[in-house]
Amino acid sequence: MPGESRRPRIARRRSKLHGWGVFALEPINKNTRIIDYAGELIDRKESLKRETKYLARGAVWCFTVNRRWVRDANVGGNVGRFVNHSCRPNCYSQIVGNTIWIRAGRNIKPGEELTYDYYTDGECVIRCRCRPGCTRRL
Numbered sequence: 001m002p003g004e005s006r007r008p009r010i011a012r013r014r015s016k017l018h019g020w021g022v023f024a025l026e027p028i029n030k031n032t033r034i035i036d037y038a039g040e041l042i043d044r045k046e047s048l049k050r051e052t053k054y055l056a057r058g059a060v061w062c063f064t065v066n067r068r069w070v071r072d073a074n075v076g077g078n079v080g081r082f083v084n085h086s087c088r089p090n091c092y093s094q095i096v097g098n099t100i101w102i103r104a105g106r107n108i109k110p111g112e113e114l115t116y117d118y119y120t121d122g123e124c125v126i127r128c129r130c131r132p133g134c135t136r137r138l
């Protein structure tokens with residue numbers, strides 16, 4: 001792709017927030033594109049079916065791209081799917097066409113866990129554990 005630059009090094013590790021998380025291995029500058037949220041592109045109807053199944057296992061894998069499409073990271077996903085939700089995140093998501101980019105919301109230090117706000121509009125069955133006392137549900 002034109003204008004592509006090297007992606008920062010990141011790694012999947014056990015997270016204090018939830019299961020696996022993704023951590024910076026080097027300093028990441030604000031607004032850097034860190035990784036795209038990969039996954040099978042499916043329509044909303046199919047996504048609703050799958051989400052019900054995934055939520056029963058306490059996981060959120062489906063990321064809404066637009067009114068029509070959803071990416072299911074459980075199928076063909078990359079490490080992007082392990083980036084945890086936080087209500088006070090250090091990253092944000094940006095949709096460009098059908099690509100979901102996870103970008104740095106501020107300068108990130110090596111060793112920090114990457115998080116972004118999922119902005120889910122779903123079932124709200126999973127309790128947010130981004131910090132003690134958070135009352136949000138995903």
Ligand SMILES: [Zn+2]
Pocket residue numbers: 086087088128129130131134135136
């Ligand atoms: Zn929270």
